[in-house]
Amino acid sequence: MEIQCSECKGMGCEACEYGSWSVSECPQAMVRDLVAPLKAMELFLQGIPPITGGLLDQSAEFVDFVNSMQHEDALVLNDD
Numbered sequence: 702m703e704i705q706c707s708e709c710k711g712m713g714c715e716a717c718e719y720g721s722w723s724v725s726e727c728p729q730a731m732v733r734d735l736v737a738p739l740k741a742m743e744l745f746l747q748g749i750p751p752i753t754g755g756l757l758d759q760s761a762e763f764v765d766f767v768n769s770m771q772h773e774d775a776l777v778l779n780d781d
Contacts, residue, residue, distance in 0.1 A: 706722060
């Protein structure tokens with residue numbers, strides 16, 4: 702299955718090279734490791750940080766993840 706790249710709209714870019722992503726395994730297996738961070742992100746966006754101390758105590762990776770997912774969500778929502 703081929704999925705069009707959301708960054709270049711199928712034109713080809715550094716992220717995808719050919720304008721699409723090839724999915725050759727179960728999509729659920731591909732995102733299994735994202736379930737916990739996605740749940741934590743939902744709570745984080747509601748003002749409930751995943752650990753005591755708030756945003757400044759979050760790992761840089763988690764903050765980057767939240768920012769990336771918000772960007773992807775905005776791209777999907779604006780794709781209409």
